[in-house]
Amino acid sequence: MPGEPKRLEHPKSVYVIGFIFKIITLSVLIAVIYQITFSPHGPAVLVPIKEKIEESQKSAILDEVRQQEEYEKHRHFHHVVEYPQLPENMRPVCYICHSDYPHSKNKKVRAMLNMHTQFFVCETCHIEEQPGMSVIYKWYNPLNENPKGPFFGTSYDTESGNLVEVEDQFSKISPFYRSGDKFKSAIQIQDSDLAQDYVKVRDKLTPEQRDNVKKKFHVHIKAKGHECKVCHSRNGILDFRTLGFSANRIIDLEQLNIKGMVTKYEEFYIPNLFSE
């Protein structure tokens, strides 16, 4: 009736229906705008502008790197399996400059050395032991303060002979400094103050300044890692038993044939028995 106050107390269902309609309206609006502006299935009126902006920000290096990665995945006939990666800030500082495949000089063993990055951190091999400082090697997981395992690479699947698949995808063998009963990690992760500060300012540093800062990251780090036998031998620095390796895996690691191939043989000799 005219003059009567309007009804303001609506049932709750009206608000729910109203909310749903608003969402639908918004979705239709977004879809129509997208269809007209950017969708490859429509007139794409804003695509030329987008392309112009992208063109100005285009990096030939980035494009090539991505193309190469894609190319290698398809070029690799055998199926490539992705393995999980730690978040950037959880990775050791080494990864600011180096990748998962840091070894490239020694053609004979570079891929083999790179393989080791899946099992231990860089410092395990490259740490320079200090006089009076006791270094202990333990499993380290940036996502778990006290990883219990089982760890990857420590045992074989009795059925297939492959390394056992494990839940813990991130633990690696890492050096710790012993101080009384306590252990202090000998590695720096990218979350550390120095690393974060470096990442923030590295583009502003001159090449000389950058080199100076990098030296801070390489304190107690030696350029050439341990020889194979330092770990792969009966009395190596890694106590495989304490680290939780199975008995047959320990035998394989301590008497590693690969190590023998690398250190002893120039080439593997197959007797020419079948040629007359």
Place this chain on the structure above:
Amino acid sequence: MNLTRAKKICFIFSLSFLILISDSVQKTSFAADIGNCLLCHKYPGLSRVDEEGRMRLFFINESIYNNGVHAKVKCEGCHTDITEIPHKAAKKVDCLVECHIIEPTTETKFSHKDVATFIKTSVHGKVDKIGNDKKFSEDYPSCKDCHDEPLYRPLSFFKKVRPGISEASLGRCRVCHKKDDFIYQFYNHVTTRLHKSRNPLNIAEMCGRCHDDSSLVTRHGLSTKAVFSYGETFHGKAATFLDERVPDCLDCHVNKGESVHQMLSHKDPLSSIHETNKGKVCATIDCHPSASPKLANYGVHSEFNLTQSPAQYFFTFFFIVLTGGTLLPLMGIIFLDLVRRFFPHATIGRRK
């Protein structure tokens, strides 16, 4: 018995003894790894960046490899240049090499040489009919551009057709055949071959690596980004949802019963998609058996492009405007009405 023969026997005995020992120490299912290549290549991360800055991956996943059609081929069967350990950088594999497997129907050494012959005369061949290199011949695919290790996709037919191995059928195989290795390989091989080794989406993605590459499409004067436009059709959309019943690129572009490597240009009168033949493509018994040849006249590869498909362009544009023009005012009114109900006293500016 001369010395050479004695050496041979001695070597064979030693080898048998070593195999016996290694088998008892560690059971492995990797039949083809006679050279023990997986001693190194089983490790994830076995990779490097080469001198030219290209990443090279060397890790082989054993369980995936064992599930592939090449599981019985020993590593050296393809990587023929590797004769020493540790080996130097391996050469590119020649897929046409004769491997140690014997092709059972002809009892000759197996090779993919026939595929090369098919490819040579197909639309994907690098040379033209008179043997000259085609323009931009480097763009034409080689084996690995389309293929990675094909994996088994066995089917069970025992009571109903479903993916996987039928244990019941295996039991029937064992009535005559004794070696389980052979039974599994043969079963997997045959049942995988009875259907597509890849789903339609996977095949479309593979073709799209070249046929959706704008620069390649322009370079070769192709009329469409083929996989993109396939994705616009009902078939393409169903393929996106992993429907395996819809046709993929190969179903239309290859004559039934021929090797997929014999794909011909749409201008070739022998091609399945030549103007005179394409009606039959839709009307096969597996697709639309009662369809008229006219069904094939619809724009399979139409894009929203005024030059390529003007009719499709205007229709699509009309429907965008219709959808927006109908729904938006309607919903706009509902929206404004709701705003008023939520905020009955709200005003913009001062009320007179």
